[in-house]
Amino acid sequence: MTSATSPLFQGYRLGDMSLPNRIVMAPLTRNRAGAGFVPSDLAADYYAQRASAGLIVTEATQISQQGQGYQDTPGIYSDAQVAGWRKITDAVHAKGGHIVVQLWHVGRVSHSSLQPNGGAPVAPSAIPANTKTFVNNGFAETSPPRALDASEIRGIVEDYRRAAANALKAGFDGVEVHGANGYLIDQFLRDGANQRTDRYGGSIENRARFLLEVMAAVIGEIGAARTGLRLSPVAPANGLSDSAPQPLFDHVMDELERLHPLYVHVVEGATQGARDIAPDFSFAALRRRYSGAWMVNNGYDLALAERVLAAGEADLVAFGRPFISNPDLVERLRRNAPLNPLDRDTLYGGGAKGYIDYPVLEPVD
Template identity: 80%
Template sequence: MSATEPSLFEPYRLGAMTLANRIVMAPLTRNRAAEGFVPGPLAVDYYTQRAGAGLIITEASQISQQGQGYQDTPGIYTDAQVEGWKKVTDAVHAKGGHMVIQLWHVGRVSHTMLQPGGGAPVAPSAIRAQTKTYVNDGFAETSEPRALERAEIAGIVADYARAAANAIRAGFDGVELHGANGYLIDQFLRDGANQRTDDYGGSIENRSRFLLEAMDAVIAEIGAERTGLRLSPVSPANGLADSNPQALFNHVMEELEKRHPLYVHVVEGATGGPRDVAPDFSFAALRARFTGPWMVNNGYDLELATRVIAAGEADLVAFGKPFIANPDLVERLRRGAPLNEMDRDTLYGGGAKGYVDYPLLADAAA
């Protein structure tokens, strides 16, 4: 690598933060929140162990009870949740790390057991998600959603802004709106889920409206320099599809370029699956429309991450599953050391096992 090529392991200036490296811990749902959907002491340990990442993006955290889609996921809408997260951010900052919280509304990917008053989940249109959610310690089919009334949408946009303000109170360095993986923002964007006939449906401009209103509300609350966004333009996650994703996400990027967010975080391909799920889709065309910090995710290993950073094709690389089993992932990658195997049986729910007990390199050496 020449002296002029950027390195995965060199510091990177992101907004007001100087990240120790360009390796990001991607958001990872672990279903271990305590009563009241508050992150507990184990979450403090879990994130502090991983503070060697240049940036940590938390597990997705719902902006309201209505926004919840899985059992035991943390929120950021009550004072108790803010206090729980404050313990996490204080501990991560004490280790020299940086941290943003992912703001989540699942939309139709939910179950009546999780909704206020046992009501139906909400969505752009009353189209059921062909996927499962996690309730009662197991996977179950999602419930039939109801279409949001137009008058309700502004309240959800306001929930994003309130959650962002709570995040700053909790000590986060910023937020990431979850616009990916088939959840509410993604449902509004894609015509496979959005069949509205008002000004939030139909044209690409209309389907982008909810995302851009949520971004604008959060930016007005905490500033563009603390507001990131995650998108998954071609992922079929949670049963989503669009008839023309290139045109849709080209437009989204052109609109984001006007707003100067902290970063755009793009899932390339199918979330947690093949990268070549849409071979005709051009991620380069998206990058060409957005001049801000560009974060990539999905199936990255050391070789691929090193190459895209050196080539200037991305500024940051987010690693997901490798961080579950390797709290010291950055050091392992730096040394070319072997990675721990992930225990799939402990991914969702439970306690310390498979959460905070994966060995560090130092432990393995001893």
């Protein structure tokens, strides 16, 4: 295909947004927030450099201090954080871009040093994540979690609602609820982490309840046309598993069809890993259950992205780490140009190096 005929470079109407292409910048944690977990001024440059993406989904952004799991990640629960994000949305919009914020509660994937009063991270059940987090400029084992009391869950749902309201104050075009990669919502969904015996555990309907309450609260606050959701049905990220993911996520998709958020963003296979880890799982079956915009993610290159779009298997394709080292990724894909190598030593934390200093292509006359 040529750039003129490729569906990847065609416009797409997503809610109230007219996207110039079908390329999405996926959320990418960079651990560069400043004091008070306020996004830095450098972040405005970082995101504005990448505004040629049809849509930007920000790095995961905690809805509360309790929701934080990694050092120097930004929040969206204080006035200072909202003001910091406003600089970023203004910079992206000035370049003609569109941007949504990913709302995040990590659950058990945290460290007590990050939690209020040094407390234990929270989870559906007191089952350790058996993974590492980034604290004190290095990686450390996550702290053992405590099980949430049922009376606490409503407060966390309210934190999501408040964060969505703050997102609009900060100038975002919408939000993406982070329900993937082994964090709190995913922990409630999957029986490898959820062994509750109350209305939030046991049956598929009960385990899906928290996700659906969060989605209903966010949609009730800002509208379905501004609300997306990310899921990773089979990813083993952060020690997560489920005994029967197909019926679980079939049910989730049926319920989402009723709520009808703006889009569903699906990680196919293992996050940042193999796409074929669950050959019996049918992502196509999920797609058939949901009539809204379908965004796919995980290991996509130009050829695969064009193929799935041309076949109608997706509406949007999200690219992750290629956007870190290629702020002009859209143009590089359009020209089928080589990509800059990724400097892995600067992925997490630091300053401008490996953040806003990657080279871009020379303009074509």
